[in-house]
Amino acid sequence: MKCRGSSCRFRLSLGIGTILLAALPVAPPLAAEQTPSSAAAVSSSAPVLLAAALPEQTSVTNDKLMQLDKDVKAAQSSADNAWMLVSAALVLMMTGPGLALFYGGLVRRKNTLAIMMQSFALMALITVMWALVGYSLCFGGSGPVIGGFEHAFLRGVGADPNPDYAGTIPQMTFMVYQLMFAVITPALITGATAERMKFSGTVLFMVLWFLVVYAPLAHMVWGKGGLLNAALGGKFPTLDFAGGTVVHISSGVSALVCALYMGKRSGYPKQPMPPHSLVLSFIGACLLWVGWFGFNAGSALAAGSLASSAFVATHFGAAAAALSWSAAEWIKNGRASALGAISGAVAGLVAITPAAGFVGPMPALVIGAIAGVVCFAMVTKVKAAFGYDDALDAFGVHGAGGTIGALLTGVFAQQVINPIFGVGKPVGGLDGHWGQVGNQLVGVVIAWAFALVGTMVLLKIVDLVTGIRVPEEHEQEGLDITQHGEEAYNLET
Amino acid sequence: MMKLEAVIQPSRFESVKDALREIGVEGMTVTEVRGHGRQKGHTEVYRGREYTVDLLPKIKLEMVLPDNLVNRVVDTILKSAKTGKIGDGKIFLSRVDEAIRIRNEERGENAL
Numbered sequence: 001m002k003c004r005g006s007s008c009r010f011r012l013s014l015g016i017g018t019i020l021l022a023a024l025p026v027a028p029p030l031a032a033e034q035t036p037s038s039a040a041a042v043s044s045s046a047p048v049l050l051a052a053a054l055p056e057q058t059s060v061t062n063d064k065l066m067q068l069d070k071d072v073k074a075a076q077s078s079a080d081n082a083w084m085l086v087s088a089a090l091v092l093m094m095t096g097p098g099l100a101l102f103y104g105g106l107v108r109r110k111n112t113l114a115i116m117m118q119s120f121a122l123m124a125l126i127t128v129m130w131a132l133v134g135y136s137l138c139f140g141g142s143g144p145v146i147g148g149f150e151h152a153f154l155r156g157v158g159a160d161p162n163p164d165y166a167g168t169i170p171q172m173t174f175m176v177y178q179l180m181f182a183v184i185t186p187a188l189i190t191g192a193t194a195e196r197m198k199f200s201g202t203v204l205f206m207v208l209w210f211l212v213v214y215a216p217l218a219h220m221v222w223g224k225g226g227l228l229n230a231a232l233g234g235k236f237p238t239l240d241f242a243g244g245t246v247v248h249i250s251s252g253v254s255a256l257v258c259a260l261y262m263g264k265r266s267g268y269p270k271q272p273m274p275p276h277s278l279v280l281s282f283i284g285a286c287l288l289w290v291g292w293f294g295f296n297a298g299s300a301l302a303a304g305s306l307a308s309s310a311f312v313a314t315h316f317g318a319a320a321a322a323l324s325w326s327a328a329e330w331i332k333n334g335r336a337s338a339l340g341a342i343s344g345a346v347a348g349l350v351a352i353t354p355a356a357g358f359v360g361p362m363p364a365l366v367i368g369a370i371a372g373v374v375c376f377a378m379v380t381k382v383k384a385a386f387g388y389d390d391a392l393d394a395f396g397v398h399g400a401g402g403t404i405g406a407l408l409t410g411v412f413a414q415q416v417i418n419p420i421f422g423v424g425k426p427v428g429g430l431d432g433h434w435g436q437v438g439n440q441l442v443g444v445v446i447a448w449a450f451a452l453v454g455t456m457v458l459l460k461i462v463d464l465v466t467g468i469r470v471p472e473e474h475e476q477e478g479l480d481i482t483q484h485g486e487e488a489y490n491l492e493t
Numbered sequence: 494m495m496k497l498e499a500v501i502q503p504s505r506f507e508s509v510k511d512a513l514r515e516i517g518v519e520g521m522t523v524t525e526v527r528g529h530g531r532q533k534g535h536t537e538v539y540r541g542r543e544y545t546v547d548l549l550p551k552i553k554l555e556m557v558l559p560d561n562l563v564n565r566v567v568d569t570i571l572k573s574a575k576t577g578k579i580g581d582g583k584i585f586l587s588r589v590d591e592a593i594r595i596r597n598e599e600r601g602e603n604a605l
Binding site for chain 2: 215269272274275333334337340343368376379380381383384
């Protein structure tokens with residue numbers, strides 16, 4: 001769950017408490033452990049207390065206190081808002097140029113622009129969809145499965161915070177931050193359909209997929225009243241700090257379905273299809289790593305200590321996975337490759353995503369190390385054994401990494417980091433709440449099921465309307481020329 | 494006149510060129526080519542997928558030489574292009590009937 005509450009409000013309550021103590025010695029000491037709701041009660045009852053103690057100065061002190069209260073809130077809002085705007089920009093950077101370069105380098109030269117264009121097109125498409133209905137379907141209303149239309153056309157989304165989600169930043173910031181997640185998620189799927197999917201089919205599929213798979217999942221996990229929401233009254237409280245289920249399982253599993261439905265690329269696996277520029281992929285992966293700080297630490301929805309914790313966990317998870325993938329490769333092939341190292345880092349970032357705001361640095365190292373090895377086995381062994389052509393390993397990295405991360409979050413989550421179930425209540429298995437692993441499993445199963453069924457149905461529909469796959473001769477010629485009428489490299493002109 | 498074609502390792506090209514300049518070879522045509530003889534190529538591994546790269550990058554030199562220079566040029570290339578390993582390349586010699594300079598229509602060895 002995106003932070004929610006306790007730590008951000010907690011700071012505010014401390015601030016108000018300090019002011020009251022200074023202004024009014026007779027007031028009872030305000031315990032630091034007061035809950036967020038009592039903070040609100042204190043700030044409104046303060047003038048009454050003052051009136052009883054010092055009647056003649058009441059109105060002056062009252063005004064001063066109210067002004068201070070306002071200033072404190074404004075200061076926190078400014079700080080949180082600054083961080084969240086930067087985070088939103090960082091997450092957009094993950095799609096373009098991050099993912100576009102990462103995937104762009106992995107395809108053959110003739111398909112470079114096509115795969116980059118798919119990511120870029122989603123930046124535009126999903127943004128418009130988000131403004132019209134997307135935000136409302138994810139974060140409007142309070143149904144168990146999908147939101148409503150109360151924020152359609154961004155009605156009511158302005159400078160005031162939405163206290164259900166992020167009480168200290170303008171709802172407009174929250175809205176645009178969440179948009180960036182909706183942009184990158186479908187873009188991840190293009191890794192599986194690379195080098196053979198029609199552009200028209202991609203556009204139609206992604207629009208439908210966003211509505212049918214992403215919006216309900218985002219609402220179920222993060223939306224108020226959602227079935228899986230851990231902080232806002234979900235039936236199966238699933239911990240997903242920044243999108244292990246919503247982003248990575250949903251896209252990864254859908255990617256697998258797409259790869260199976262579309263079939264292999266012509267010539268696969270006999271014909272060599274090596275990445276055309278690992279330099280591009282390398283730059284892309286590094287941008288993804290940096291952007292991921294916005295993705296995970298930004299999911300604290302405030303600039304407090306939880307953001308620091310998530311930032312650190314993210315970094316450690318990525319590093320551990322880069323090492324463990326490289327080590328596995330070194331042992332198996334006798335060399336550690338650059339592609340292996342960057343793939344490992346991405347796998348670690350995926351796996352730490354649901355856990356980022358719930359675990360400390362040491363569990364982050366463990367989660368990353370496990371994810372690196374498992375994802376290495378997925379793309380080298382499992383893919384070959386089953387023979388599906390997940391061209392750029394969207395399933396192997398995001399599906400597998402997201403699933404591992406979601407389950408391990410249930411093991412390692414700690415109330416010390418994020419007391420999401422209330423003060424004093426254990427969060428994850430090692431914290432003493434092994435039932436959480438079961439909750440995580442429910443979340444994982446629902447995300448898998450939604451992605452599997454939704455994607456299957458949508459692929460059938462899109463196949464009837466625009467078609468999914470380019471003709472064989474277009475695939476040979478390359479999608480850059482046949483789908484877009486241009487080439488990535490015209491070096492001799 | 495003889496035409497000399499040599500396919501050599503790209504890594505030896507600079508020393509071959511310098512050595513040829515030292516003995517007075519005035520012109521050559523160079524092409525980047527790919528191919529293989531007895532050399533088997535190498536394997537590359539990308540995320541567990543192995544590819545055998547059997548067409549390797551080579552440099553092809555072409556020049557037409559006056560008869561009196563041929564042996565020295567061949568010796569020079571042999572010396573400067575050799576690494577001693579499989580894949581060092583080959584030299585081919587063939588007779589040339591005529592050469593014509595386009596600018597002033599000179600013919601024969603004068604045109605070289």
